[in-house]
Amino acid sequence: MSLTIKELCVDLQKIRILKNINLEIRTGEFISLLGASGCGKTTLLKSIAGLLETQEGDIRIDDTSITNLAPEKRGTVIVFQDLRLFPHMTVEQNISFSMDLKKIPKKDKQARVGELLKVVQLEGFEKRKIQEMSGGQRQRVALARALAADPKILLLDEPFSSLDENLRCEMADLVRKLHHEMELTVVMVTHDKEEAMKVSDRIALMKAGEVLQYDKPERIFYHPESRAVADYMGQTNYILGKVENGRFVSRAVSFETQKAEGEYELMVRPSAITLTVDETERMYQIEEVMFEGETAEILLKYADGKLTVWLLHRDWMKLGVKTGELVGIKIDERQGILFQK
Numbered sequence: 001m002s003l004t005i006k007e008l009c010v011d012l013q014k015i016r017i018l019k020n021i022n023l024e025i026r027t028g029e030f031i032s033l034l035g036a037s038g039c040g041k042t043t044l045l046k047s048i049a050g051l052l053e054t055q056e057g058d059i060r061i062d063d064t065s066i067t068n069l070a071p072e073k074r075g076t077v078i079v080f081q082d083l084r085l086f087p088h089m090t091v092e093q094n095i096s097f098s099m100d101l102k103k104i105p106k107k108d109k110q111a112r113v114g115e116l117l118k119v120v121q122l123e124g125f126e127k128r129k130i131q132e133m134s135g136g137q138r139q140r141v142a143l144a145r146a147l148a149a150d151p152k153i154l155l156l157d158e159p160f161s162s163l164d165e166n167l168r169c170e171m172a173d174l175v176r177k178l179h180h181e182m183e184l185t186v187v188m189v190t191h192d193k194e195e196a197m198k199v200s201d202r203i204a205l206m207k208a209g210e211v212l213q214y215d216k217p218e219r220i221f222y223h224p225e226s227r228a229v230a231d232y233m234g235q236t237n238y239i240l241g242k243v244e245n246g247r248f249v250s251r252a253v254s255f256e257t258q259k260a261e262g263e264y265e266l267m268v269r270p271s272a273i274t275l276t277v278d279e280t281e282r283m284y285q286i287e288e289v290m291f292e293g294e295t296a297e298i299l300l301k302y303a304d305g306k307l308t309v310w311l312l313h314r315d316w317m318k319l320g321v322k323t324g325e326l327v328g329i330k331i332d333e334r335q336g337i338l339f340q341k
């Protein structure tokens with residue numbers, strides 16, 4: 001089922017929290033709402049689930065408006081960060097909760113619980129109490145309980161944030177697998193950009209109640225539409241320059257461009273710069289080198305400011321230079337983005 005959000009505005013205690021949100025989520029798509037704490041991700045997820053009153057705009061599943069429907073009639077199910085399981089009940093009782101409401105016969109219910117436990121890799125755990133399970137196992141139960149309601153749209157609010165890194169990856173893989181197998185449309189809230197890039201078909205990057213960019217992970221990372229998006233998605237360098245006569249010209253790099261004349265900043269990720277000792281023009285002084293396992297982070301100082309460069313550690317070692325010495329740089333301009341000043 002597809003989900004369309006059109007010009008959605010939401011106020012909480014008379015303050016406008018969501019400002020004119022527009023998103024189209026295709027059937028079977030996995031999207032992430034990504035952004036810093038307080039930008040409105042959970043508010044948007046709750047609005048989709050029908051847990052908050054909306055002031056303006058429309059939310060549609062396929063061609064039907066759900067804006068004024070009660071949460072239980074929307075076909076959406078939300079899994080919260082704190083899971084909201086019933087700790088004294090068994091796994092089976094937790095998972096079959098939505099089926100009890102629908103008065104599904106006991107035998108069918110048991111069979112379905114068994115199936116769902118298999119799906120989330122917790123076969124045989126029916127009679128275990130929630131309080132006797134680990135954090136990762138509880139996450140799986142919460143997921144199975146959500147799936148038991150046969151959702152058209154699965155909404156996940158930072159579902160893995162309380163887990164350690166290994167479990168996070170495992171759960172992310174599981175959700176991604178279920179999403180494929182069950183052709184679920186999934187909207188996940190996260191503030192973890194790596195997680196978002198890994199699991200999502202598209203990412204809606206939010207800031208202060210607005211969507212700054214809604215795009216595929218590669219585009220959000222390599223083709224940010226604004227400095228705000230570029231800065232959120234990873235470390236960046238900005239090189240000041242001008243476009244004149246069809247060329248971007250700066251102290252560090254110059255190349256042809258179709259952009260209009262004016263002052264620009266060239267955004268370059270640290271991995272798009274390499275160092276050289278062959279050039280005659282060695283005008284970048286190595287200020288600091290940080291060893292980070294397979295990579296080395298090198299901080300350079302030059303007349304216009306500083307640049308950060310990431311090299312494979314073995315490539316750095318091959319250069320044979322050390323802190324305080326001068327090097328030249330090469331910038332892969334195809335990986336750079338020009339922002340007008």
Ligand SMILES: Nc1ncnc2c1ncn2[C@@H]1O[C@H](COP(=O)(O)OP(=O)(O)OP(=O)(O)O)[C@@H](O)[C@H]1O
Nearest residue numbers: 012013017035036037038039040041042043044191
């Ligand atoms: N019940 C409420 N009443 C008033 N303001 C609220 C309420 N709930 C949240 N807010 C405010 O709305 C804004 C968005 O909150 P929201 O929880 O949607 O952000 P978020 O992006 O999900 O943040 P986080 O990553 O920290 O969970 C914040 O400024 C928050 O303080």
